[in-house]
Amino acid sequence: MKWAGEPLRPQDAPALVSKGLMLADSAPRGVVYLSVPLDDWPEPADDTAQALLLQRAVDGSPVVTPQTVETLVTALDRASDPALVLGPGADTEQGFQAAIALAERARLPVWVAPSAPRCPFPTRHRCHQGLLPTDAGSLAKILARYDTVVCFGAPVFRYHAPSTEDFFQPGTAVYAVTDDPDEAARAPFGRMFVGDASDALVRVSDAVTASDRPWPAPLTIAEADTSGPHFTAEAILDAVDRGTRDDDTVFSLEWTSAEMFRDRLTITRARSLFYSAAGGLGWGLPAAIGLKLGRPDRPVVCLLGDGSPHYTIAGLWTAARHKVPVTFVVCTNGKYRALEEFAEALDVPKGEYLHIPDLGILDIARGYGLEVHRAETLADLTEYLKKGPDAKGPRLVEILQR
Known part of the structure; x- marks a missing residue:
């Protein structure tokens, strides 16, 4: 968080709102938080101060010399x-x-x-x-x-x-x-x-001077193992890519076991992929809803592991209630793979707490009012995603991951 504030008196709230907006939009852009006490709201504002505040302007963006x-x-x-x-x-x-x-x-x-x-x-x-x-x-x-x-x-x-x-x-x-x-x-x-x-x-x-040095060797993407019925992260990402071959698609990514494979997605324009910088779980689901509300002209696909959505699962109700047409893809492996990998790296014994079987994401999503689907094959997942831009409300598809 970039800044947090609370007015010392009710009349200070407008000035702090202005300050928060300016700080949020200035470099580096970031989240601000303003807490206004409940009993401040009915108090009258200072009309003179507010008039001056509305005339105030702040210009300035730091650039290198x-x-x-x-x-x-x-x-x-x-x-x-x-x-x-x-x-x-x-x-x-x-x-x-x-x-x-x-x-x-x-x-x-x-x-x-x-x-x-x-x-x-x-x-x-x-x-x-x-x-x-x-x-x-x-x-x-x-x-x-x-x-x-x-x-x-x-x-x-x-x-x-x-x-x-x-x-x-x-x-x-x-x-x-x-x-x-x-x-x-x-x-x-x-x-x-x-x-x-x-x-x-x-x-x-x-x-910069134009160079005639040899072009760098291009990135090679290894062929994925496509055997099922539980699929590799690489194969699932390839299937997602085939179903979203559209320059407009925006991805909200919180599938931690697939982060290092995200180059398998075809990105051709700016602001097309969003991932949690801090690594906190529960970010991806509500972020996808916000991305779609902010850019209704672009299809939004949210890629999730089967554990992370449960930190903010009620966001599915928000998406359904307001008919926000996001396609959620949940890759189910029944375990906390990110922590398993860290446990191996740090020589920490793995216990049963890293297994999360039988969460029933389709039943949960259906209960919140979403259209749901189980993709039994990679081709099934691809075809389901191709229909996303025409959806009138949120959808959730589950596929089994190794």
């Missing part, structure tokens, strides 16, 4: 083996297109930052290399291939999995642009610049 742009351009032009890393701060209409232009002009391999809650680059582009891992050692080994790494709109770096190895290997220069001063301050290495990442991408892409 021309000297910073020159530094980044020079670093890329002089590099022998440069790479680009993108994070959520680059996932704007402006930043998405500028990243493509920069990658093509300088022939850069493009990585998506670890646990990035967005997809800031097209997944089928020839420069796309995939998602960086979330443990320090593996990430350091990948980036050691390059002499220069330039990051836009991403922390340097977000680690999630345990590792005893060093953050980075010597021989690589790291530069990063972020609109969050705190993010810049806590970076353990690199040269950090504070400013709008999308704006910086546009300016750098316009100024």
Whole structure:
């Protein structure tokens, strides 16, 4: 949360509402919370103060200096083996297109930052290399291939999995642009610049020298095991991709065991994938509803494991009550796989508490008023998803996962 406040007296509430709106929309954008005591609402406002407040305006968006742009351009032009890393701060209409232009002009391999809650680059582009891992050692080994790494709109770096190895290997220069001063301050290495990442991408892409170096080797996606009746995460994602081959589709992703396979989804435009940055469970279901309400012109598909929706399961009632046409895909494996994997990594004994069988998600969703379906095959799932853009209300489909 970016800011929280409570008025000391009823007449302060309008000013705090204004402050909250300004802070929420300023860089870095984030959630704010204002608590107004119940007995403040009937109190009269200060008309004079309110009139002045309505005339007030705040303009200002931090951008990097021309000297910073020159530094980044020079670093890329002089590099022998440069790479680009993108994070959520680059996932704007402006930043998405500028990243493509920069990658093509300088022939850069493009990585998506670890646990990035967005997809800031097209997944089928020839420069796309995939998602960086979330443990320090593996990430350091990948980036050691390059002499220069330039990051836009991403922390340097977000680690999630345990590792005893060093953050980075010597021989690589790291530069990063972020609109969050705190993010810049806590970076353990690199040269950090504070400013709008999308704006910086546009300016750098316009100024960098066109390169004739060989194009980076494209990302290869291994063929999935499609045998059933319990399917692999890779096979399910492929089936979802075949059913959502539409530039307009937006994904709300909270299927943690499939995070590292999300490149199997075809993303071609900005703001098409949303994932919880903090990793808290229960986010994906209500987020999908909000995404559809915010962009009613785009189909929304919510990809969930069978455990996470139960943290916010009543959101299904909200979707049904207000006829929000989201398609929820629940991948059921009957266990808490994310914790199982961490238990193995940390040598923690696994107990029965990691098994969650017989939750009956179809019965629960039907009870809340959703159309429900059990996909027995991958083709069945694909065909069900193809009908999503024409749906008049929320739908939930379950498929069994290994």
